[in-house]
Amino acid sequence: MKAIVYQKYGSPENLRLTDLVKPLPKNHEVLVKVHAASVNYGNLVLLKGRPYLARFAYGLFKPKHTVPGGDIAGQVEAVGKDVTQFQPGDNVYGDLSGCGWGGFAEYVSVPEKALAIKPANLSFKEAAAVPMAGVTALQALRNKGNIQTGQKVLIYGASGGVGTFAVQIAKSLGAEVTGICSTRNLEILRTLGADHAIDYKKEDFAKRTEKYDLILAVNGYQPISAYKRALKSNGTYVLSGGSGAQYIQAMVMGPWISLTGFKKMSSMLQRQNQEDLIYMSELIEAGKVKPVIDRSFKLSEVDKAFRYFEEGHAQGKVVITITEDY
Template structure:
């Protein structure tokens, strides 16, 4: 089978497609024939080995884990002899955290990990990126920011993977949503449910005063210092991006500034969030925004596009 790997850190050209034996599932694993997989910012960071302190974990001089890709969607082809939760031909999707490797033709994954049945009303390419934007933003909105019905949230980077998810989820949760994006994405952000859209090339939301209950900077393009006057008393600034002193502020002002990462949350909690997302997708309340799709052999092109910083929603590899 074909699989994308990288054996050194660097530009997209370090990625190679290799041919290896199809894996055989362990007793509690399923073998998934991958129909679509995601390509995310996390993948580019793994490939680049950035931030550099992260190399203490992922490999000092070269990557310990050479496989790429975390999100997947596909069909169960075979089962380990102790699997009880899935059967052959089930359509499933999920995420392989840490020991990634979904940019491939097949994947073995434990039936107890982040894997669930795919709603019938969405395609594999719509399902594969759900554990990036939707799972992360839902974790922030529901659990970190505890967004309540009637609150006003500003989503900075409303046209990205996390941003398009956050706008839809916040509307679904009964909030008023202001999305921030550039001119070319204003119509899209309105179309996915934002009540108000601020074009950051024309207006600066940080000049608004006492306006928002939550500022969710989904792309790490602003910071708490710049945004705090736009927050109401007791308003929260939250971001999934480490930088702009977010760690410092989250220590000295933990009630007002929050950082979190999906990967540090308990698997049990992620599975609960995912189950709720599956219900919303099944009810037709959410839609994965897809910018471009690529064949596995064109994965380098996909990584180059991702680094442009202006993708809209998600990218997917389709097998």
């Protein structure tokens, strides 16, 4: 089978398209013929080995997961003898970040808990855009942010992969949503149902009189003090993406701010969760959420996909097509 492989941390130039032996499913695993995959921030961490703390999980001196790729969508080709949830022919999608990655390949064998049945109203290409970004947005808003109906929610970085899902999920949960993005992305937020859209190039959200119950920071370089000013007295701030400085502030200053007042400041890392992915499927099939795809690349163009993703201007998701028919 064809797969993307890399042997050392660094730039997208280290990625190589090569031939590997097609895997066989173990007793609890599902063999999936992959039709599409997508690029996420986690893929970039895996490729570069930065921040360096990530190497304690991914390999100190060289990557232990040599085939990158977390999100996949495809068809079940075979199942191990202990698999109970799937059978050959099922159309599935999933997040492989918790079980060895490997999605940038024509086939992958993974534990059944990493997968869910693909939403019937999505193509494989669309479905591959959902798992990591969609579940990140869901866990940040619902689990960390404890979002409630009627709350005012601010999403910074609302036009990217996680942000476009966050806008739609927050609306589906009954919130009044304000999204922050660049000028060219304002219309995207409106089409996704955002109640208000702020152009960060023209306006500083922290100087507005409007205060928010929940702020989700997905991208950008704003200091934690700016988010604190924009929160209501008992509001919650959740960081799920952004610069290294933002993460340090959230981890160091966030707990102190939370202890000395009523505002809660925290960060979160997405965790692969089958139940959350099934919940995303329900939202998608109900027409409440849809993936936004910026560009797609062939498997042989994964290096180009990474370079485009690194620029940080993608409107929604960057997708990799593995099988040309899909």
